[in-house]
Amino acid sequence: MEVTVRIRRYDPEVENPESYWQDFPLTMDDSATVLDALIKIREQQDGTLSLRCSCRSSICGSCAMRINGQAGLACKTQVASAIDDASTIVIEPAGVMPVIKDLVVDFALFWDKIREVEPYLQPQGEEPEGEYIASNESMLHLSSVTSCIMCGACVSDCTVMEVDPTFLGPAALAKAYRFTADPRDGDAKGISQERLEKLAAPTGMWDCTRCGECVTACPKGVAPMDRIMALRDQAMEAGLNNSNGARHAEAFVEIVGHSGWLNEALLPVKTVGITNIPGLMSFLPVGWRALIHGKMPPLVHHNIEKVKNVRKLVKKLEDPPPE
């Protein structure tokens, strides 16, 4: 099949380096991967094209890049499925991390975040006589998280890291969950209190927007966002409720459990905390602008019909009676 591979190139060694697009026309087999195409370009058309690759079978995690705007592994993506109507594939380096040359990015940021979550077991209880025993169930639960190959696809497409590189990010938070959900980590009950405290701080689990980009980008089914949501649940369960994120989730449940639907005027107040005067003041300009444009949510918040049934459900499922 005839295809055009359009590559975002960058050479730091020229004078005034700037990135630019370059098109490479080539003929590929129907079964070829995007990585096959890139290697063919490097071998037959332009030996200066830089990219990382090794295993060619989605194990090493070297060849993550943006393919048609979305992060993924070049070796796991078929050319035939990636071409558009004009038989073109658009290839760019991974996002968020700085480009070194062409499709090679600097992973320092990625590894810093992984190190920050201390990715090793930290048991705190008394040492057992023999081995630490973990149930099959708990290990099976972790198997999808441990499939992470550190390719950086999730970090590349993270909407928060794009505007704020201090965010721990999807890879590191998913890695952290691998330990907080491990029964051998933390106290005798397997609760990783100290870890959760650190992860619940600013730049941690509550800064995720739940946009789902990382779940789509991950080539191994780690579903980092789902792990971040599980971390939030663990943090609230562990009593770490003194953050805007935790208050936001709790206030949401409380409000829906009272009137059946969202009270937009009350939610931000409960989120920043009713006694947090500076926090509340910060809403004033926005509230004022909404008011004069007729966009202020109704201050008298009526209940939905048959709200009693919703209240009952929320009460029962939030506070289940002991079995």
Add this chain to the structure above:
Amino acid sequence: MKYAFFPGCVARGGCPELYQAATLICQRLGIELQEMPGASCTGAGVLQEKNEFLGDTLNARTFAMAENLGMQIMTICSTCQGVMSQANFRMRKDPEYLARVNKELAEEGLEYRGTADPKHLLWVMIEDVGLEKLTELITRPLAGIRMAPFYGCYLVRPTDALDMEDHPERLTALEQVIETLGATVVDFSGKTRCCGFPILTINETNSVAMVAKHTSDVKDLGADAMVTPCPLCHLNLDGYQPKAQAQAQRKIDMPILHLPQAIGLAMGISRKELGLQKHIMSTKALTMKVGAG
């Protein structure tokens, strides 16, 4: 064509103009809307952080109400759509899970039989109404208007729950509607990214930075307006654009239209009826250009 109408909390709260515009265009399209006054909030993904089973049960309750009406659900909120689709996906693939949910609903005399297929107005437009029908109703084409699409995360991810494999047209639905209205699509890579709304009260700086990025990007591409099927994206991109301008230290002035407002403009509905004066960022220059005053 009749639907059980699920406007979502925001269309009845902070974005009354969306509710108004949606009802007006539905009248013209011959879509009858039946409200479900007993339906609760979907949980917006936030309630699910704390208790996913509770969220799924509340959505099953709404689905059961629609089943009892003998109608499919239509919503005008990307977030509601996504949360309902995800809940439905979990329940429909696992009969045991659905049975557990139904056990909770039994007390109210409700049962979800698994036949709901909630659809956003955007999907209804391209799948049920059809763009030909829309074309017939256009009396004031948005010729010369450059419009950028902004989907909202929940209407594009995760693709399995949103049934994208069977409905690939959903991935370009917004662009198709914009073109049908006679406007020019301003394509940009941010169209399926996050608007920042979910972290507004948690990390306002980052949330506002996302607003600044997307609105500046389309401004630089020469867009006259951005159009979104998600009222939460609207709230952030419109309501926090003044802060975004201050943070980015530049003027952006990008009107953010709700999808039904854009459609209504092309149908010749007045600026006032569509509630276009209710935005934080002025839509005046845009409506003047369209000839809608």
